[in-house]
Amino acid sequence: MHITPHTEAALIRRALRFPQVVERTGLSKTHIYRLIQRGEFPAPHKLSERAVAWDDAAISSWLEEKFAV
Numbered sequence: 001m002h003i004t005p006h007t008e009a010a011l012i013r014r015a016l017r018f019p020q021v022v023e024r025t026g027l028s029k030t031h032i033y034r035l036i037q038r039g040e041f042p043a044p045h046k047l048s049e050r051a052v053a054w055d056d057a058a059i060s061s062w063l064e065e066k067f068a069v
Helices: 005-011 018-025 029-037 056-067
Strands: 045-048 051-055
Touching: 018 029, 018 056, 051 056
Parallel strands: none
Antiparallel strands: 045 051
């Protein structure tokens, strides 16, 4: 299989911490958590006892959906 930069990026899973999610979406912390409670935003994944992160692909898909309207 020939791996191009585009397919390589698709194979690599990145974990985004909260400040990165806020920066990518432009939404406030409060609004993001409100959307998560309503099931309208990807939920974070627990990395450890005190750390959570979001899947970069899930955030990208959410943004693509919002811009597709």
